[in-house]
Amino acid sequence: MRIGLRTGGALAIQATDLTLAYQQQPVLWDVDLEVPQGVLMAIVGPNGAGKTTLLRAVLGLLQPAAGEVLVFGQPYADQRRRVAYVPQRGSVDWDFPTTALDIVTMGTYGGLGWVRRPGTSERTRAAAALAQVGMESYADRQISQLSGGQQQRIFLARALVQDADVYLMDEPFQGVDATTERAIVELLRALRADGKTVVAVHHDLQTVTEYFDEVTLLNVRRIAGGPVDRVFTEENLRRTYGGRVAGIGGRAVGNDLEPSS
Amino acid sequence: MDVLGGLFVDHTLRTVALGSATLGIVSGALGAFAVLRRQALLGDAMSHAALPGVALAFLLTGSRAPLVLMLGAAIAGWLAAAAIVGVVRTSRVKVDSAMALTLSVFFGAGLVVLTFIQRQPAAGKAGLDKFLFGQAAAMLESDVITMVAVGAVGLFGLLALWKEFKLLSFDPDFAATLGIPTRRVDILLTSLLVIAIVVGLKTVGVVLMSAMVVAPGAAARQWTNRLGVMVTLSACFGAAAGVLGALLSTTAETSTGPTIVLVATGLVVVSLLFAPARGLVWARIRAWRSRRMLALEAVIADLASLAAQHGSNATHPHDIGALNAVRGRAVVERALTELAADGLARQHDTGGWSLTPRGLAEADRLARSRRAPGVAR
Secondary structure (H helix, E strand, O other): OHHHHOOOOOOOEEEEEEEEEEEOEEEEEEEEEEOOOEEEEEEEEEOOOOOHHHHHHHHOOOOEEEEEEOOOOEHHHHHHEEEEOOOOOHHHHOOOOOOOHHHHHHHHHHHHOOOOOOOOOHHHHHHHHHHHHOOOOOOOOOOOHOOOOHHHHHHHHHHHHHOOEEEEEEOOOOOOHHHHHHHHHHHHHHHHHHOOOOOOEOOOHHHHHOOOOEEEEEEEEHHHHHHHHOOHHHHHHHHOOOOOOOOOOOOOOOOOOOOOO | OOHHHHHHHHHHHHHHHHHHHHHHHHHHHHHHHHHHHOHHHHHHHHHHHHHHHHHHHHHHHHHOOOHHHHHHHHHHHHHHHHHHHHHHHHOOOOOOHHHHHHHHHHHHHHHHHHHHHOOOOOOOOOOOHHHOOOOOOOOHHHHHHHHHHHHHHHHHHHHHHHHHHHHHHHHHHHHHOOOHHHHHHHHHHHHHHHHHHHHHHHHHHOOOOOHHHHHHHHHOOOOOOOOOHHHHHHHHHHHHHHHHHHHHHHHOOOOOOHHHHHHHHHHHHHHHHHHOOHHHHHHHHHHHHHHHHHHHHHHHHHHHHHHOOOOOOOOOOOHHHHHHHHHHHHHHHHHHHHHOOOOEEEOOOOOOEEOOOHHHHHHHHHHHHHHOOOOOO
C-alpha cells in the first residue's frame, strides 16, 4: 500500500557529509551513505570505525555536527514510521520483568499514540511476528530465560511488527548460534523479496559476499561503498583495516584486525 | 492486638494508618520504576534535597499547610534532579559524584535554614525538624487529605503513560526511534518520582525516604516476572511497610521513618531469601540437589563400567575402594546408600557392590540421554 507512495528512484537512505565527534575526537568524518531500495547492505569496518554511530546518527539518536539524512528523499523525522531499528542485543537489560510477546508488542507502540494501550489486534500482530522468527512457543517466556539467539530473534520480531520499509540492524548476527544465523539470513532474504531494504552492521568478513548485495566499508571515513562484487576487494579491505588482510577468498575475519593508527 | 483494635475506634491511629498506607502505595508503585531504571540513588539525592525546599517554603510563607511544604519539597527535589543531569551533561563529572555533591549541598543548605528557623522566636515553627526522621504521630487529617490528593495525581500519571514509561525503562533508544520524546517522558517520570517522595516526606523523613522508594520495588521484583504484577505488589509492600511501621512507631514511641524502613527491609530480606524463582534459599537447594543427582549418576556410570569389564556376570560384586579414591568416600557412600534404597544397587555379603538389573537398565538409559543428540556411537 505504501509502495505506491514511494518517490520514483529515491534512495532508501541517503546520508550526506555526516560528521560526528565525541569531545573533539571525530567518530564519523564526512561520511556519505547511499542505500538503494530493496537491497541487503552490510556496514563493515574495524572496531571503533563508527559503524554503530553511523546507524544511530541516521536514526537521529545522535546529533551530527554536520550532515543530512534523507529517507526516501525526505527528512527522517517525517519518515520515521518507515524505518525500523534493531539495536545491539547487549544494549538493554534482559532482566526486565516482561515476556517475549510483550517485547515484540512494543513494536506496535509507534502507531498507538499517547496513552492508548495495545489491544487484541496489536497482540495478534506481535504473535504473528514471533511466529515469523520461529519463536511462537516462547511467547510467555520471561526474556532473561531466552538464549542469546532467541533474544536476537525477539528484537527482529519487534522490528517486523513495525512493518517498515527500511530495517537498520546493529550486529544482528552477534553471538547467535548457527541455527539462528541461518534463520536470520532467511528472514533478511524474505524482507528483500518483499521489496524491503536492510542495512546491517556486520563483523564477519567471511559471510559478507554470501549474505549481502551491497557493502559500505567504514573507518571513520567512508572508504568505499557499492555492490559487493565490485567493492569488497582485498585492496579496499586493506584500506579499511590497515595492514595486511590475508586471503579474502574466505579466511579473513574482521574481529581480529585492528585499525591502523 | 491493642493496635489493631484501636484502629477502628482511635481516630489518630486511623489517620496515621490511612496516611502511611497512601505514602506506601505511591512510593511503592513509582519506586518500582526507579528500581528498574537503576535510579535508587537519584531517589536518595532528591529526598535529601527536598529539605531546603520544606524549610524555605515555611520561611517564605510562614505557613505549615501540608500542600505548601510539599510544593517547596517538590521544587527543591526537582531542581536537584535537574542539577545532577546538568552537571553530568556539561562536565566530565560522573553521575555518582554529581549525585553525592548535589545531595550534600542541598541537604546542608536545608540544615542551615532549619537551624535558622529554630532560633526564630516566631510561633508555629515546631515540627519542622520532624522532617528529618519523620513522625507519623504528628499526622493530621489535613496531611492525609493532601497526601491522598497528591498521591492520586502521581498514580494517575503512571497509569496514563504506562506504555511510554515501560518502553523508556526497557529500551530508551528504541522508544526514541518510534518518535516518543524520550527526554520529556524521562523528565515526567522523574517528576512523578518527586511526587512519590514528597508524599511520604513528613511521615518518613528526608533521610530515609529513599528506602521507601527502593525497598518495596526491590522486594516485589523477586516474586514476579511481570511489570504490572511487580508494580502492584510493590505498592502493596509499600502500604504494608508504611502502616505496620507507622503503627509500631506510634505505640512504641520510636521515630517513624526508621521503623517503617526496618519493616520494609524485613520484606526485602524475606523476598531475597524465599521468593520462589529467585530466592537464595531455593537456589541453594536446587544447586545442592543437582550436585547430588550428578554424583548419583556418576556412581551409577562407574558401577556400570566396572560391570562391563567383568563380562558375562554383570551383577558380580566389586570392591569400591577405587571409586572412593576417585570421587571421595563420603560422596560414594551417600550415593550408594540412595541407590540401594531405590533398588538400583546392592551390597553383597562380601562387602562389594554391584548394580541390580534395574540399576543396569538405568545406567544404560542415562548413558543414552547424556550423549549429545545426533552423535552416532
